Amino acid sequence: MDTIIQGITEFRDAVFPGQQQMYQRLVRDGQQPKALIIACADSRVAPEHITQAGPGELFVCRNAGNIVPPFSPHIGGVTSAVEYAVVALGVRDIVICGHSDCGAMKGLAQPDALGAMPNVAAWLRHSHAASQIVCEAYPTDLDPKQRLRALALENVVVQLNHLRTHPSVAAGLAKGDLRLHGWFFEIESGSLLAYDGEAGRFVPLRTEEALPVAEASAPRLAAPDVAARAAE
Numbered sequence: 690m691d692t693i694i695q696g697i698t699e700f701r702d703a704v705f706p707g708q709q710q711m712y713q714r715l716v717r718d719g720q721q722p723k724a725l726i727i728a729c730a731d732s733r734v735a736p737e738h739i740t741q742a743g744p745g746e747l748f749v750c751r752n753a754g755n756i757v758p759p760f761s762p763h764i765g766g767v768t769s770a771v772e773y774a775v776v777a778l779g780v781r782d783i784v785i786c787g788h789s790d791c792g793a794m795k796g797l798a799q800p801d802a803l804g805a806m807p808n809v810a811a812w813l814r815h816s817h818a819a820s821q822i823v824c825e826a827y828p829t830d831l832d833p834k835q836r837l838r839a840l841a842l843e844n845v846v847v848q849l850n851h852l853r854t855h856p857s858v859a860a861g862l863a864k865g866d867l868r869l870h871g872w873f874f875e876i877e878s879g880s881l882l883a884y885d886g887e888a889g890r891f892v893p894l895r896t897e898e899a900l901p902v903a904e905a906s907a908p909r910l911a912a913p914d915v916a917a918r919a920a921e
């Protein structure tokens with residue numbers, strides 16, 4: 690804890706004076722973050738650090754397993770963060786970011802180890818679809834490392850699907866106002882994979898190429914004829 694307190698002191702005395710104007714501007718003009726990032730609470734996966742973003746640039750929601758529960762009448766922190774980011778802040782991009790060596794995914798792979806953590810076990814039910822995909826659709830002879838990687842990647846896709854069930858996200862996608870991204874941060878190499886929604890797989894992020902997206906922003910109305918007639 691001493692190093693944390695030391696850090697606070699250093700921020701207040703050495704860092705903040707040089708950034709005071711920026712912080713004051715952020716209060717005066719309000720925040721306009723570029724994206725909502727839903728990442729794992731793992732201490733090694735810091736969205737601001739990975740993207741080199743400063744204060745005011747990212748709206749971040751973190752929890753064990755980078756999970757987005759499907760929309761339901763239950764009030765939840767993730768649901769509120771998603772709704773606030775889309776409706777109040779008008780973010781145009783939502784990222785779900787998973788990672789390698791994820792403790793939550795290890796718990797999902799070995800539920801017996803969660804005996805003393807009933808809340809974690811219950812929370813991870815939101816990832817059971819990923820578990821079932823890996824059990825039924827992948828080869829049975831995966832080694833534990835391969836299984837964990839497949840689980841973490843499939844979990845990002847499952848959570849993207851849950852995200853689409855939230856009314857604010859569904860409406861944003863229908864209007865063509867939102868893009869969805871699935872990322873996977875490899876802690877050991879520092880590299881980032883992005884889910885290509887059209888190809889249905891993760892690909893390495895290359896700076897010279899356009900960022901693959903899970904879902905591009907394009908209006909998608911199930912009744913375009915109705916919309917066209919009403920606009921006439």
Ligand SMILES: [Zn+2]
Pocket residue numbers: 729730731753754755788790791792793794
């Ligand atoms: Zn994790």
